[in-house]
Amino acid sequence: MQELGRLEDLPEDYRAALTAQNLVPLWPSLRAVLPPGKPIPRTKPTCWPYQTLRPLLIQAGELTPIEKAERRVLVLANPGHGLEKMQASATIYLGMQLLLPGEWAPAHRHTPNAVRMIVEGEGAYTTVDGEKCLMCRGDLILTPTGLWHEHGHDGDKPVVWLDVLDLPMVYYMEASYVTEGKAQAVTPESADRAYQRGGVVPSPVFTRASQPYPMLRYPWVEVRAALQALAASQPDIEAVQVAYVNPETGADCQKILGFSALMLRPGERLALPARSSAMVFHQIEGCAAVSLDGHQFSLGEADTCCIPGYTPLTLSNSAADQPAFIFIADDAPLQKKLGVYEVRH
Template structure:
């Protein structure tokens, strides 16, 4: 019988250690663009929970708004193409072009009479309207009015522009899957030209008929992967209140989906409307998704691991993968939020997880 001499905690004992190698050997690896995996394995594949660089953060709209208006004075929209102040993840340092590892977020401004020129890009985008009336987005010829809390989709590859024919500033939160495309070296945009943002009437009519329970003849039916581009906030809000009343619960949530097939409305980004009753506590289930929360109405406080954020309408805050997240609305009124995450992408790739609360 052979005696077992290797201790059972060998892996723990060597965790974080790197092998002692001659510098000549390491230099030879570098010269050939090679690297020893064992030096980096623990950092690349940490046990238990990903060790990303994202740092949960809250961006107050009250802080962003005056800077955005000053940008409106200093930077013509034609020059900027998109006048946006990016919500940069502090964990990635200054000028980070993302709020989490997979989610880009920024707040965009249009002033009365302005038009943001037509373009399209490989990443998909969604606009969550924060302030103002009279703004609109045109996607392949379909005009989508923009009212507070509305979600407007501009799917990847779709021509779109923005305009404002009302009074006062119009602002909205842009959320894109840009970091995913950047990591895949697939992020690019194209400038528009006359007629490029043209409506596709057959595709639009098909989608409208299907939502009315009518199926067009197959001979001229045109499949539309994005049959619904504008998700009005008032519709979502009323549905949340009905759901809460029907279930007898003070909190409710509803996913935004493609109305024709019930699937996520975009390939990478998922959207959920949330209602938190007055002075109610909501403990979320930890998931592998990275998340951005936007406050549409009300006020309250959220805890993301060791970070505590108080918030009010217009604020945005982020959460990392598998974070412990809880929300509480202030007494006297409910709070309404929209959650944006990368769960659709993770589910397609087969690694989305939910973990039981301790």
């Protein structure tokens, strides 16, 4: 590929004249923004072990009352982007959030989309748009853009969940903001019960819900059962994986980030081709090894890691007698809308 001219090759007075008019020559930086062959990601392969993170999160609960924090979160920041950027990848924000017994995180709504993957504890809940969503380990709860949500805890032990937001993307577009609110009135309906089984919809006459997100809570007990049924009914399937989707449309449950759950059968080794989207893996049950060029992470329960895009990798379950269950987040929905998503075999 042809070598391009450098900025320092230009006369100093010419560069100063450009700067005075807020102009920049493209050619010295062209290869940085359009590298040959594939992107050069800033996202670095990074792992956050829960057993080392958890004591610091519990200590945060001792040091900072909920009234001083609003949301008591430790951000899982990727060093490739700089810790101050508070992002796991170019489009994904991750945070471990703690709620202690009796606490209430006040209602607000914001433009970034969020989901909560429950990590440990019982007795807490998130109220989203008036729907009270109970929190159990492995449950996925949506808090889509613009919907009021608050967190409460009626139990007696700490509750922790993983926040996954498209905050970096929304912030980059200069569209990120929050609105504070008051406690919500709770409605008696629970959409996760109405849409528990695919192909079964509310009767007698099915009409689409008035809201764009008809299902907010995806119980882990149901998702786990779906994975086990898929593995049993299709023993030769390459990957035992299910997606979290809108039960009325079949589309991704949110518009920017996509979410799925993967079951690794006992002793299974699964090779994944390079995909353009960065991926987050969070271990719900069991343990797994994530291997990629120059890196290997051993994931135990509640561990989380992030892998950059355009990176082939291998997932392995070393246990011979039990499956491993992994929650996956990526920005494939956004990339597909933009026409830049690709898989390289």
